[in-house]
Amino acid sequence: MSDLNLEDIKQLHISYLFQNYGREEVCFDHGQGEFLFDIGNCRYLDFVAGIAVNALGHNHPAVVEAVTRQAPRLIHTSNLYYIKEQAELGEAIASIAPWPLAVSLFVNSGAEANEGALKLACKGTGRARFLAAKNSFHGRTSVALSATGQPKYQSGFEPLLSRAFDFIEYGNVEQLKSSVTSETAALILEPIQGEGGIIVPSQEFMRTARDITTDKGAMLIVDEVQTGLCRTGRWFGFEHFGIVPDIITLAKALGGGYPIGAIVSSMEISKTFTPGSHGTTFGGNPLGCAVAKAVLSTMKKEKLAERANLKGEEWMAKLRSITRESAMVKEVRGRGLMIGVEMEGERANEFKAYAFQRKQLVNVAGGRTVRLVPPLIMGDQSMTALNESMKSFLTRPHPETKTL
Template sequence: ISTVKGFHGKTLGALSATWNPKYRNPFKSLISENFKFMPFGKLEKAEETITEETAAVIVEPVQGEGGVHVAPPGYLQGLREICDDRGVVLIFDEVQTGFGRTGRMWASEHWNVTPDIMCVAKALGGGLPIGATIAKADIMDSLKTGEHSSTFGGNPLACAAACATIDVILEENLPERAQSLGKRFKRILEKMVDEFRVLREVRGLGLMIGLESRLFVYNVLMKALEDGLILLYSGRNVIRFLPPLVIEINQLERAAEILKGIFAEEDKSLIEKRRKPPSAL
């Protein structure tokens, strides 16, 4: 079981767990039909969907591509209890949230919940491609030697980069830095929400933040590029901020200043459209 708006990758096995039809439909004849999708954050729906016949539940503690939605209080704890009660494996996808991004080494630490399996990647390699699966001993021991492998699995260069990256994250206390900078940047964005009509909400943890607009953000992304600011979207109306954990506060403030100018234009355009009289028939 996966979640609505959940994203777990585009390779064939992972694509089966990814919700977005845009990614699934071109490969529909190949992906597994053994997945069901339940709403994210709704424990009562999880109670209905997860049964003794369920093999596993996979969830992001903070949905990334789905719009930067943080798991509501009690949700992950509730999933843990349901899975324990029904003998179901609980998988956390921390590919985007892991390694300090949300202000803790693992996002799941915010809720003090431990999964049976955890998927990690992205920040692990410090820019080099590497992914890893971390699991409880009995789960890992269920695989026989050679049963699961890949051509570049255990690549020595990528593994050396991962070891060095983890050392830096721990030695420089980057999770705590992400938490501190994230709070400050979030306050800046919240002031922008109060100031501009086109903005609706700010949400996120640490340096994983979503800024939701009332309009599509394509024009904002393109205008920001012209000013030297590279932004990421998360759905058609959410700007997703995933800056490096070593970013400086003055760089975040500069990004906010660029966005203020763009949103001022967006606000002005919105007001003019509303004031414009309807054309005569």
């Protein structure tokens, strides 16, 4: 139990922290599996998983063991020196990624991975025009934000953002074909738009993205920050489309909660960056890499891609049958354990508040979609608990449906 109560902690926040986040009325103290416990020791079911970060759940023994083994030995040296754990993590990523994605550069976040990937494509092609999708999200640093096709994130920062980006409708094959040109350095896409509201593109769109970039000598960057590492029922989201990108970016699940990201490409593309072209002080430090290595080997051992695929299909089928009759729900969609329930008007936000009262954490993506990205180890009982909440939310009297 904490010596500070929630009000004390909120006051400290107000006094000493930037107020750039809208936060829920809760502060967590510890976690176990798919459960979080607040400072009053009240238990919550976690369908957010740190926004698709805690893929192994909270306090997974493999993550804890890696931290406690590595931290006393060595936390940070520098990329001025060889780093054993970094090399081993690079090898582990090469073992799960399809050829020729075999070479990694480690950074600290998703935005930083995308920033580096876009620089890599610029230098590698000698071109400076980029294409991205409307409704996308690629991060908050300047180039990553330039690639983010949502005015709400760019507003107020425009003079800083690059005019090198054009945007196409996500899913519009004809627009895609006509927008990639011989001046395009790269097309950057999410294989499922996460922040945009769990939007799954067609096979044709993603395959065209691969074909047209190859034809025009541009690079295809697939942002796997949210979709990557078993979340969608495969190691990587792009695998659903039978394509292999030139560059992929990873972060979120990679460190099981420890901040680490990666740019992954072929050996040939990686050679674009020579000593001094790109770098970071903290990226690829021994502690982060040791933890990420443990995360990947646990995902392999526990067959979490297969599990996410199976559980996701079952869960989506249940959610569809619960919501089918309701005018409040427009669609249930997703892949694996990356599921969106799109609702009418403000219903998604209302459901979030309703679930919170029932000690279940969900969040809303794209304004109207309840996003479910739980730990990949989540048990059936927990999913059933969310289904029950959805059922009772949809059948309780709502102000507009009350008879007069």
